[in-house]
């Protein structure tokens with residue numbers, strides 16, 4: 001089955017491949033598609049419809065088709081996407097065709113868990129070095145790697161071609177660790193410490209903070225309980241019925257002004273307006 005790849009879209013054939021400049025939100029969804037595709041491949045599926053893949057990845061199918069069209073992947077009408085080819089395309093765009101070496105700095109509670117996690121290798125990453133500043137940690141072996149002193153970072157980063165640094169130190173040490181990683185030539189950092197890092201242009205930082213995720217869930221819990229405190233009629237009213245910005249009172253939580261749209265609870269993305277016509281279900285833009 002062909003999954004055509006228009007000129008100027010990613011591909012390996014024909015010399016230097018072009019990489020699309022994708023929106024960050026699309027980039028963030030690609031790993032979800034990839035995970036779902038690998039699961040499909042493991043169960044022996046050769047093709048997948050956009051609806052099936054969207055469901056497996058937990059996104060809406062119109063968004064999925066738009067994302068994949070930006071990779072030059074449109075699927076085949078009535079058949080869907082070629083699973084192996086789509087895996088190939090997404091791995092190429094994400095730069096996963098080479099296994100990147102990762103250095104983990106800070107081998108305490110979190111660092112131990114990360115260092116012991118076997119799942120990174122299967123997703124394209126190799127933990128190549130572990131560092132800590134505490135002499136009590138240095139020399140410990142975790143998952144076949146010996147924890148080294150942070151002072152050895154410049155040498156090891158060069159030897160192991162470290163591409164990505166992971167910071168799992170206390171926040172007070174994170175900026176100095178980031179500086180050391182950058183000085184050692186690392187240009188991508190995953191920061192678990194609860195702080196904002198200052199880095200030079202050209203260095204990418206991603207932050208992971210489970211407490212923030214919990215706080216966002218807390219907001220939704222708060223909102224749901226606010227809604228259950230409202231008169232039934234108010235919950236049923238949406239923007240069309242009540243007018244956006246209609247002031248309502250939620251005495252149980254002290255919220256005094258709830259826009260009518262709050263009646264639509266949940267965090268799932270809105271579905272596209274109107275049903276999808278079969279003609280555009282698999283072949284938008286082709």
Ligand SMILES: NC(=O)c1ccc[n+]([C@@H]2O[C@H](COP(=O)([O-])OP(=O)(O)OC[C@H]3O[C@@H](n4cnc5c(N)ncnc54)[C@H](O)[C@@H]3O)[C@@H](O)[C@H]2O)c1
Nearest residue numbers: 106108109110132133134168169170171173193208209210
């Ligand atoms: N992002 C999240 O969801 C999440 C979850 C848990 C913890 N954390 C954060 O992760 C970090 C680590 O938490 P933890 O519980 O593992 O702490 P921890 O105290 O158990 O471990 C921190 C480790 O960093 C080492 N360290 C300190 N300064 C260093 C330096 N300059 N260079 C190298 N190593 C250094 C310490 O010796 C220690 O081994 C903290 O910032 C914590 O807030 C984040």
